[in-house]
């Protein structure tokens with residue numbers, strides 16, 4: 001077993017170096033930087049994060065490898081995510097990975113539509129900031145993002161910077177309130193407002209949202225193999241051994257979490 005294979009099984013011990021509130025039930029947590037020679041990641045990959053004594057779970061990498069930071073965005077769901085959120089700066093977590101495949105940027109077209117729903121936006125933040133940092137390598141880039149309410153929107157303070165990098169950003173909420181002057185409705189309702197030539201798409205969110213966005217994009221001329229979706233499944237091992245993460249015949253932990261939509265749409 002070489003060093004990389006060992007890292008599939010043995011967690012790094014990493015210190016929490018910063019914690020920021022993102023919404024009332026989610027935090028952006030910055031972790032101690034790992035050796036870049038051993039820990040190289042791509043947008044769309046995830047890590048297995050453990051709280052010692054509680055267990056571990058898969059968490060998307062929310063930062064971009066183009067920056068000197070390793071971040072995760074955690075929403076309180078159960079025992080382990082609560083354990084991570086109740087940790088303090090200076091506490092140590094376990095990290096295995098990076099796991100999974102990430103977005104296939106070498107095969108994606110230069111015009112990219114990024115569509116996110118709810119907390120799935122964390123993995124797309126990695127991709128958006130990667131594109132913002134390598135802007136000259138991409139063409140027309142647009143982001144369509146929706147959350148339940150204004151209070152549930154992730155990373156609001158970053159939208160302006162993305163726009164200044166020449167990325168179109170459109171946001172919607174399911175339920176508006178008095179302070180909200182933006183769009184109310186599904187993410188699909190944003191697609192007609194954005195200038196999006198048929199290129200590649202990166203989608204992460206609940207299956208119903210993935211299916212409706214993909215259907216609308218195909219009406220707009222996107223080709224099935226150019227639509228990529230990031231999926232969440234319950235996982236145990238993260239390395240293809242336990243079969244907890246199967247979707248049809250596919251291991252989400254190894255073959256995914258990013259799939260070409262045409263490979264998985266029959267299972268969504």
Ligand SMILES: Cc1cc2nc3c(=O)[nH]c(=O)nc-3n(C[C@H](O)[C@H](O)[C@H](O)COP(=O)(O)OP(=O)(O)OC[C@H]3O[C@@H](n4cnc5c(N)ncnc54)[C@H](O)[C@@H]3O)c2cc1C
Nearest residue numbers: 057058059060073074075077078079080081232233234257
């Ligand atoms: C690739 C990937 C990336 C992810 N990225 C993030 C991320 O960036 N941030 C984040 O906060 N979370 C992320 N998740 C989700 C997170 O891993 C899960 O919510 C995990 O179960 C949380 O563990 P927990 O102990 O806190 O909660 P759990 O105790 O696991 O409970 C979480 C919820 O899932 C339900 N549940 C638990 N087990 C099952 C099961 N086998 N079948 C159906 N429902 C079940 C529970 O009833 C509960 O409602 C990601 C998951 C995947 C697969």
Ligand code: FES
Nearest residue numbers: 238240242243253
């Ligand atoms: S999580 Fe164990 S096989 Fe995928």
